[in-house]
Amino acid sequence: MHRFALIGAAGYIAPRHMKAIHEVGGDLVAAMDVNDSVGILDSHFPDARFFTEFEQFDAHNDTERRAGRGLDYTAIASPNYLHDAHMRYALRAGTEAICEKPLVLETDQIDGLLALESETGQKVNTILQLRLHKAIIDLRERVKSETSDTKHDVDLTYITSRGNWYLQSWKGAPQKSGGIATNIGVHFYDMLHFVYGKLQRNIVHLNTPTKAAGYLEYERARVRWFLSLDVNDVPEEERAQGKRTFRAITASGENIEFSDGFTDLHTRSYEEILKGKGFGLEENRVAIDTVSTIRNAPIEQSRDDMHPFLKRTL
Known part of the structure; x- marks a missing residue:
């Protein structure tokens, strides 16, 4: 079972990611959002750890990784201007990223992420449903x-x-x-x-x-x-x-x-990502x-x- 984290768990699009993770047989083990209106987690992943502070989210994931329970994917559904930073975090944390659209706001950010993919050996997957x-x-x-x-x-x-x-x-x-x-x-x-x-x-x-x-x-x-x-x-x-x-x-x-x-396209996107065929x-x-x-x-x-x-x- 693949282990997932989700950044932006209280947002409009987050439930589609939760549903997709559930439907592909994944486990959402950690979620983060500065807002705490995340009762939707109970629909699929009531045992997921939830954090409102990024530092605690990071520390938890690092502790789990060192204990042999690392993440496979970090899904990103945060505000658009934070996508670049959160993808960089995901790659450096040793996970693949799954990022909502828009991927970034400026084209040169794509070049920076390509360089970081090469450095970390991890991949950015994007939702182009x-x-x-x-x-x-x-x-x-x-x-x-x-x-x-x-x-x-x-x-x-x-x-x-x-x-x-x-x-x-x-x-x-x-x-x-x-x-x-x-x-x-x-x-x-x-x-x-x-x-x-x-x-x-x-x-x-x-x-x-x-x-x-x-x-x-x-x-x-x-x-x-x-x-x-x-x-x-x-x-x-x-x-x-x-x-x-x-x-x-x-x-x-x-x-x-x-x-x-439209409603099933996030799940289709996740299915392709797990096959190694996600859009980069x-x-x-x-x-x-x-x-x-x-x-x-x-x-x-x-x-x-x-x-x-x-x-x-x-």
């Missing part, structure tokens, strides 16, 4: 099988409403979350690169704390994208049904349906380059390649 979604894999195979060099016209729309709390949390601080494109968009940008190839252009039309939009061009696609935390951006018909989230990807007029199957650091480079550029790019006002949801707000 859309690469394991059947609908996305099928789409990628269709694009790869095409003989024409024609680029697909793609619209990516993701609206996930958040209350006032969001901007008061670390997620609303760009220096900690990376901003909205990083926090809620990075796995979509990775998916676009995975399906459509090399990124060629990156233009930003809007970048605010609650919404962002722009244009990306890949080898095989021209992509207009729109992300929002504002419920008023959800289409009226959807809002009338009480829906607060809207997610859509269309490629050359065809709707790419991938709403189903380099697989993240293009997506991290993309969000870093978006964060720092000037705003352009060209309407020709602007997302329709943004056009209607101007």
